Ligand SMILES: O=C(O)CCC(=O)c1ccccc1C(=O)O
């Protein structure tokens with residue numbers, strides 16, 4: 001069977017630019033594509049590259065789409081090369097919409113809310129919490145470490161006081177906290193953060209630091225393994241496992257903590273499913289600020305592949321994206 005193929009690049013500015021240790025990110029660009037089958041049914045897909053995370057660039061993706069004929073086969077969809085992971089995701093997503101798995105149920109997922117960087121976090125957390133986000137993620141490694149630690153301590157104190165005063169939660173239902181350094185810490189800085197996290201996890205009943213995400217750069221894998229040994233707060237790899245080849249390599253080298261999977265840039269959903277069905281990894285699924293089209297297919301994958309009940313990192317839209 002052949003599908004008629006159409007595509008259209010898009011661009012949208014964030015309401016609040018995302019600040020990470022990689023710099024400031026202001027505009028999401030990508031491609032929306034569709035496949036039409038012989039009966040006239042249409043499947044939608046999104047290519048949302050993130051080249052600073054190791055995927056192809058938008059220009060690579062556009063060039064790939066432009067060289068395709070206007071009718072493409074299933075074989076074309078499933079043989080996109082591994083150096084175009086965001087394209088693999090976009091085309092397979094559209095194909096899967098035309099051939100859906102009826103048992104997928106998104107209603108069981110719960111979401112992690114992404115907090116803004118810097119001091120605004122001190123008011124923003126309560127808004128997200130009251131919207132129902134009990135897992136919150138904060139970017140670190142953006143400003144001076146002493147300043148960030150100071151803000152973080154204030155945040156934990158505020159949350160503790162709030163939870164005690166309102167009696168809102170029981171210890172079986174607490175706030176989970178994720179810190180994401182985007183590879184921006186030194187080994188010594190990561191140790192400073194992990195000491196604080198371990199202390200909070202020992203002393204606070206109502207708050208749990210769920211993990212520290214990608215403390216060091218990809219090249220410092222061995223040091224991150226060492227941090228896993230030295231501290232009890234779990235570590236999650238993100239930049240280190242941006243695609244299937246990297247995930248395989250880190251898994252083979254003995255990573256047994258958490259893996260962040262960003263489906264939109266990870267590559268072929270079929271190959272990801274295959275990997276997760278053969279290896280019992282502790283995964284967290286996460287957004288790359290794709291539009292609803294990419295998000296829906298990423299969430300479907302998450303609900304099929306999540307092994308432990310960790311919140312998905314898709315609680316981002318209202319904060320960052322202008323409708
Ligand atoms: O994972 C989440 O909870 C939110 C998404 C997020 O943090 C993110 C969004 C876009 C690009 C990179 C990242 C990241 O995890 O580093």
Ligand SMILES: [Mg+2]
Nearest residue numbers: 180182213238
């Ligand atoms: Mg991350």
